[in-house]
Each structure stands twice: as C-alpha cells, then as structure tokens.
Amino acid sequence: MSYWTGWGQWLALITMTVDHITRYLLPDSWDAGWASSSIGRIAFPLFSAMVAWHGLFNTRNPLRYAKRILVIGLVAQLPYMTMPRDGFQLNICFTLAAGLAAGILLRNMLYQEQPFRGLAFLHSNSHDGPSSQRQPVSVNTGLAIANLVMMSLAWWVLGDWVEYGHLGLAMIPLYMLAFSQLGGSSAGRLTSLAGAAATLPLLLNAGLMNSSVMAKSFTVATSLTMVLLAAGAWRWVSRVRYPMPRRLWLAWYPAHFAVIALLLHWPG
Numbered sequence: 437m438s439y440w441t442g443w444g445q446w447l448a449l450i451t452m453t454v455d456h457i458t459r460y461l462l463p464d465s466w467d468a469g470w471a472s473s474s475i476g477r478i479a480f481p482l483f484s485a486m487v488a489w490h491g492l493f494n495t496r497n498p499l500r501y502a503k504r505i506l507v508i509g510l511v512a513q514l515p516y517m518t519m520p521r522d523g524f525q526l527n528i529c530f531t532l533a534a535g536l537a538a539g540i541l542l543r544n545m546l547y548q549e550q551p552f553r554g555l556a557f558l559h560s561n562s563h564d565g566p567s568s569q570r571q572p573v574s575v576n577t578g579l580a581i582a583n584l585v586m587m588s589l590a591w592w593v594l595g596d597w598v599e600y601g602h603l604g605l606a607m608i609p610l611y612m613l614a615f616s617q618l619g620g621s622s623a624g625r626l627t628s629l630a631g632a633a634a635t636l637p638l639l640l641n642a643g644l645m646n647s648s649v650m651a652k653s654f655t656v657a658t659s660l661t662m663v664l665l666a667a668g669a670w671r672w673v674s675r676v677r678y679p680m681p682r683r684l685w686l687a688w689y690p691a692h693f694a695v696i697a698l699l700l701h702w703p704g
Contacts, residue, residue: 475654481607492612498537513527519697519700545583600645610638
C-alpha cells in the first residue's frame with residue numbers, strides 16, 4: 437500500500453529543488469517565478485503527506501522518526517540561514533518533525549496506543565488498505581484539556597519561527613486525521629462520510645497556505661491527490677522501478693542548500 441511513496445520521494449525532491457533554484461539562484465530578469473508558484477507548491481504538501489503516512493502505517497516508533505527529521509533539519513539549518521530572507525526562520529524539517537509529534541500526541545490521547553509505539557492499524561493479514569482497528573479510550577478530561585492547552589501554546593509560539601508557519605504545522609495532524617478515517621473496502625456509509633468530512637479541514641488549510649490562485653491550486657490539488665491515494669487509489673500504483681537511495685534521501689535536503697549557498701556567496 438506504500439508503493440506510491442517511492443514515486444513521491446522522487447517528485448518531492450525534484451519539485452523542492454526546482455522551487456529553491458527558482459527562488460534563490462535564477463535572476464529576476466528570467467521571470468521564472470511561475471515555477472515556484474506552481475511546481476514548487478507540490479513539495480511541502482507531498483512531504484507532509486509522506487511523513488504522516490509513514491508515521492501512521494510504516495514505523496513502530498514515530499518519535500524516533502520525528503527525531504531523524506529533526507537531525508536533518510539541524511544539519512541543514514546553517515546553509516539554510518544563508519538564503520536571502522527577512523529575519524530568522526527554522527527550515528521545513530522543524531515544521532515536519534513538530535507536526536508529526538503533534539499528530540501522534542493527539543492520536544494517543546484519543547485511542548488505545550502506547551505513547552510513540554506506532555499506529556499500524558492494519559491486521560497483519562489485511563490487504564484492504566489503511567482501515568484502522570482502534571478503540572476510543574476514556575481519558576482524564578482535565579489532563580486532556582491541559583495537554584491541548586500546552587500543545588496550542590506550543591503551536592502558537594513555534595508557528596512564528598518555522599517555515600510555512602502555523603498552517604504548515606497543522607498539515608501533518610490534519611493528514612493523519614484524514615488518512616486514519618479513510619477506510620478500506622469494508623468501510624460503511626457512515627465511515628465513508630466521516631472520511632470525507634475529515635478531508636475538508638486539510639483541503640481548507642492547504643488552500644490558505646498560499647496567496648496566489650496558482651499556488652493555492654497546486655497545493656490543494658496535491659493534498660487532494662494524497663487523500664485519494666489513502667482512500668484506495670494506492671492499489672493502482674506500481675512499485676517504482678528505481679527506488680530512491682536511502683543516503684540520497686537523507687542527505688539531499690542539507691546538501692542542496694549547501695550547494696546553493698556556495699553558488700550564492702562564492703567570491704566573484
């Protein structure tokens with residue numbers, strides 16, 4: 437069911453690189469801003485969807501997964517800070533790691549899950565897709581409210597410092613909500629309605645993330661495609677012929693910023 441992420445890795449790296457080359461290296465006289473406002477707007481919702489998908493279905497320890505993303509962000513932060521921008525900002529890996537941690541915490545509050553022990557909701561012999569076998573738990577109301585208040589404060593403060601801001605931090609939790617509600621072939625009518633309803637906040641959030649109509653269209657279309665994959669379109673995706681090498685996947689984000697920084701600030 438995760439074959440699509442193999443294609444998603446290549447697409448995410450290509451669209452992100454196009455966005456950054458257009459934004460930081462190409463002169464304004466080339467009038468290539470359209471590429472950043474179209475192709476470049478695919479990258480973030482695609483990265484967010486893959487992180488949410490792996491956090492839900494493909495890892496036993498989402499917290500460790502978030503830590504790996506955070507380490508990549510720490511390595512990339514120095515070259516990232518040399519990019520032309522107004523004021524200090526933490527790169528996208530901080531947005532992804534914080535969003536994943538928030539999504540897992542929210543789910544742990546609602547369902548019977550060991551904290552950060554994974555959310556693989558599939559039976560070992562199931563091939564119907566991301567249908568979940570979870571049971572709501574009774575939680576201490578006071579503790580739940582306290583946790584929500586603390587998470588809201590963290591979201592409010594951190595949103596001023598990370599790339600894509602408050603809306604970006606909300607993407608992964610909203611993806612996780614949508615993915616976990618979109619059942620497989622055994623989903624009944626009410627479950628299908630719940631899944632459809634769960635996608636609306638995600639698409640609304642994606643639409644608010646950008647200013648131009650073109651950018652909004654590409655971001656929402658990417659998010660909608662991810663939702664359709666979770667709803668069952670993953671069955672039509674074949675395994676990628678040339679999988680992304682793991683080292684390339686882990687190193688590309690900090691490495692490409694280092695190359696861009698050298699090209700920007702090389703003497704002469």
